[in-house]
Amino acid sequence: MSRVWVDRTALGGVLLLAWEIASRMLGPYWISSPLLVLERMWVMAGNGDLWFHGRFTLAEAFGGFVVGAVPGCVTAMLLRRHPLVRSAFLGIAAIGYAIPKTALVPLFILWLGVGPGAKVALVASAIFFIVFYSTWHGVEAVDNKLLLSARVLGASERQLLRLVVWPSVVPYVFGGLRVAIPYAIAGAIVGEIISSNRGIGYLAQYGAMDFDTTLVFVALVSVMCVVLSVGAVLSLIQRRLLRWQATPSQGKPAPIV
C-alpha cells in the first residue's frame, strides 16, 4: 500500500476512534458511536429493513433521473438545427433553472400526494436542466470540420447525426449524467425528508423525531455508501466508454448538496 493510503487509513482510524471515545465520555444519546452505527446497520441489513427503504429511495432517484434525463437530452438534440426555437426555449429554461427545485416540492405534493410521485417529479425537474445544458454544450462543441468532411465522404443527414454528432456529444452527456446521478439521489432523499413514510430520507427524519441518533447516522452513512459506489461504477464506465479520448474528459463531479 502506498504511503499516502497508509496515512489516509490512519487518519480515518484516528477520527473514528476519537468519535468512539467522545461517545463513551458524553454518552451516545447525542452523537451515537461508530460501533453502534455499524451494529444497527448490520441488524437492519439482516432483517431487510435497510433494503426495504433503500429500494424506495433508489427507485425514486432512478425513476426521476430517467424522466428528467431523457427529455433533457432529446430536447437539446432536437433543437440543434432550429436556432430560433432554441432561443425561445432557452429563455424559458433560464427561468426554470432559476426556480429553486425545493420550492416546487410542496407543489408536487399538492398535485401528486405524499407518495413517490412527488419525489420523482422533484428529481426529474432538477435532472432535466442539468442534462439539457450538458447535452447542449456538447452539441455546440461539435467540430464543424468533421461534419463537413463526413459530408464529402457521402454521409446523409441521418448518418451525420448518428455517426458524427452523437458520438461527439456523448462525452458531454456523460459528464452531465455523472453530475446528475448524485443529485438524483440527493433529490430523492430531500423529498423524503420533507414528507414521506418510506425511504432512507424518511429513516433519517424518523430517527430525528424519535431521538434515535443512531438511526439518523445509519441513514447518512447508507447514502454516503450508495453515492460513493455509484460514483465508482460511473468512473469505470467512463474509462471504458471514453477510452478514445486523449485527455481526461469532462465529467468531474460537482459538489453534491
Added chain:
Amino acid sequence: MSFQQKSRLAGLVGLVGFAIVWELASRLVGDYWVPGIAQVFARLFKDLVEGRLLVDVAATTQLLLAGTAIGTACGCALACLLRLSQRVDSLMQPLITALMSVPKLGLVPLLVLWFGTGWAPKVMLVALTVLFIVFSLTYSGLATVDPRLTMTARVLGASPLQLTRSIVIPSVLPFVFTGLQVALPWAVSAALVAEYLAAKAGVGHGIEQARQMSDSVGVYCGIVLATVLVLVCNAALAAVRRLTVKSPF
C-alpha cells in the same frame, strides 16, 4: 434583423408563449392545479400591501445572508488551509470526497435533532451548503494561482501577509464569487427546506403553510417569490463582483 436581435425576440416570444400556456392550462384543469396568472399576482400584491410578503422575504433573506456569510468564510478558510500543505491536502482527499457525497440537505434531521427548531439549525444548514460549494471551487481555484507570481513576490521580500493580500486574495476572489454564484440557488433551496420543517416565518414557511391548507394560489405565490429572490440575489452578486473584482477573469 441581425441574429442577435432575432434571438432576443425569440426569447421574449418564448416567455409570452409560456404565459399563454399557463393561462390555458389554468382554464383547462382548473384552479386547484394551475391557478391563473392574474390570481397569483393579485395575491402577491395583496400580501405585499398587507405587509406579510415583506416579513416573509425579510426572514428568508436574513437566513440566507447569515448562512452565506458563515459558509463562505469557512469554505474559503478551509480551502486555503488545505492548500498550504500538499501532504495535508492529499491526505484529506478521500475524507472530503466522502463528506461531499452526503447531500447536505440530508443533514436537516440531524441538525434539528441537535439544535431544535430555532434559528441555529437553519443557519447551519445554509452555511454548510454554501461552505462545500465555495470550498470546492476556491480549492480548485487556488491551484491556478500562478506560482511564479508568489515566487517573484517572495524574492522581492514580501511577508506572508503582504503575499496574501496582494496576490493570493485577488487571484482567489473570482473563484469565490463563482462559488457564490453557483451556491446561490442551492442556498435558497436549503433555506426553503429548513423553513418547511422548522420555522414560523419565511418564504418556505409560507409555501408549506399554503400547501397544508390546499391553497394552490399561495403555493404558486411562494414559488414566484423564491424565484425572484434567486434572480435578485444573482443580479446583486454580479454587481458586487463587477465592482470588486478588477481582473479579466
Added chain:
Amino acid sequence: MKLNMPTPAATTIGCPLLELRQLGISYGDAASGEQRWVLRDIDLVVREGEFVTVMGSSGAGKSTLLNVVAQTLQPSAGQILFRGTPVGGADMAPNPGSNRQIGYVTQDDNLLPWRTVWDNVMFPLTIAGRPSPAAVEKAHALLKQVGLDRWANHYPHQLSGGMRKRASLARTLVYSPPIVLMDEPFGALDAETRAQLQADLLNLWSTERKTILFVTHDINEAVALGDRIVVLSGTPGRVVLERQIDIARPRDPELIFKAPTFASHYDAIRGCLRGAGHA
C-alpha cells in the same frame, strides 16, 4: 519509413475529367452592391490522371476554389463540368450531398476520434452500405501501403501527426474517387515528415493514377509533385499562370532542386506570385 518506388504505370494523361468554365465566387448581395468577388473568370481543364498543383498568394482564393469543386460551396458564376456533364453552376441548385466522385484531404486530418484507424478508413464504405469483400481487401491493402497495418486498432490520439495524415489519405482513397482534392495537406507537419509524406503520396499516385488537384503555398512542393502548375493571383483571384512541369518521373521531392529545369520553373512562378502580389 521510405518505401521503394515501383515503376510507374503508363503515363497517359487522358480526356478532361474536370472543367471549370468562367467560374466565379462572390460574397455579399449583388442587389445591395456589397458583392465582393473572391474568384473570377476561372477557366481550368484538368485531365484524367493529371496531377495539378495550385498556388497563389494568400487570399487569392485557393481553398475557396477547392470548396467549390468539392461542392461544399455554391459558385456565383460559371459552371463546373465533370466528364463533360454540368454538375454545378451558378444557375443550378446547390447539391449538398456528395456524389462520391471526389476525395478531399485538408490540413486537419478530420479523423473521427472515437473510431479506430481501421474504422476510420472503412468509414466511407460503411456509410454507403455493406462493403463488399473486395472493398475490405482494398482497405487492408491501402493500410499496408501507408504503413499503418500494425496500428489498425489504435485510436487517432495515439498516432503521430504524420501517421494520422496517412490514415486520412487511406480513408480518402479507399472509395476510389476519380479526383482527389488536397488543400495544403502537409502544411501542419514538420519538414522531415512532410518530405516523407510527399514521397509516399507520389508513390501511392504512381500505382493508381488518380487525378489530383493539390493546393500549396510551397513552390518546391508544387514543382516536385505536379505535372502542371496553376497560379492564382489578385483580388479577385484569376489564373495568371499555367505551366507544364516537364521534369521526368519518378521524382524525389527532397532533391527536386537538382533537376535541370527546376530553376527556370522556380523563377517563373516566383516572379508571377511576386508581381501579381504587388498589382
